[in-house]
Amino acid sequence: QSALTQPASVSGSPGQSITISCTGTSSDVGSYNLVSWYQQHPGKAPKLMIYEGSKRPSGVSNRFSGSKSGNTASLTISGLQAEDEADYYCCSYAGSSTANWVFGGGTKLTVL
Amino acid sequence: EVQLVESGGGLVQPGGSLRLSCAASGFTFSSYWMHWVRQAPGKGLVWVSRINSDGSSTSYADSVKGRFTISRDNAKNTLYLQMNSLRAEDTAVYYCAREQVWYYGTWGQGTLVTVSS
Numbered sequence: 001q002s003a004l005t006q007p008a009s010v011s012g013s014p015g016q017s018i019t020i021s022c023t024g025t026s027s028d029v030g031s032y033n034l035v036s037w038y039q040q041h042p043g044k045a046p047k048l049m050i051y052e053g054s055k056r057p058s059g060v061s062n063r064f065s066g067s068k069s070g071n072t073a074s075l076t077i078s079g080l081q082a083e084d085e086a087d088y089y090c091c092s093y094a095g096s097s098t099a100n101w102v103f104g105g106g107t108k109l110t111v112l
Numbered sequence: 113e114v115q116l117v118e119s120g121g122g123l124v125q126p127g128g129s130l131r132l133s134c135a136a137s138g139f140t141f142s143s144y145w146m147h148w149v150r151q152a153p154g155k156g157l158v159w160v161s162r163i164n165s166d167g168s169s170t171s172y173a174d175s176v177k178g179r180f181t182i183s184r185d186n187a188k189n190t191l192y193l194q195m196n197s198l199r200a201e202d203t204a205v206y207y208c209a210r211e212q213v214w215y216y217g218t219w220g221q222g223t224l225v226t227v228s229s
Binding site: 034038045047048051052087093096100101104105106 | 147149156157158159162171207212214215216217219220221222
């Protein structure tokens with residue numbers, strides 16, 4: 001099972017919006033609306049930011065939003081803040097026949 | 113407070129074995145499917161294994177199949193990962209994570225496994 005494809009890095013200035021893409025296949029992202037997104041600061045455990053493609057857990061800022069089109073999911077962060085600087089990972093269910101779950105390679109977000 | 117605490121990591125020689133534990137608290141452990149996810153130094157997250165709520169069903173990534181075994185003791189609220197025939201490429205921080213129906217709502221702090229001679 002191949003990893004989902006994310007850009008290695010994205011950057012933006014405070015207050016701007018950025019979008020991180022996550023491209024899979026018809027066997028994972030395209031088949032299920034079960035993409036989740038995780039934020040990870042250096043040396044810390046991942047934190048859930050978006051689940052089931054576009055739902056936000058309690059306590060996560062509404063500046064974070066998710067969407068999906070075909071085999072590609074996206075995470076958008078609006079009104080960038082310094083504390084948003086982190087690594088972001090997408091994850092999708094991939095079916096029970098192979099690896100159950102597959103992650104993206106991660107995207108480093110730099111707030112300029 | 114919902115909490116997962118991993119332990120058991122350390123330095124092991126290639127070909128050796130190690131057993132990781134993940135102690136759960138603050139929720140009904142026996143109701144949740146649990147996973148192990150690893151992260152090699154400077155690399156991304158990689159799914160390793162999962163187990164269903166009563167331990168009757170497991171699955172593994174191809175890279176660890178036949179070498180790693182996931183298990184759980186619901187009476188002790190503890191998840192395990194038995195790792196045998198360890199290789200250098202198994203070096204990583206290993207996280208346990210609670211699945212909340214299609215996503216990981218809770219993660220442990222991770223435990224570092226280093227495979228080196």
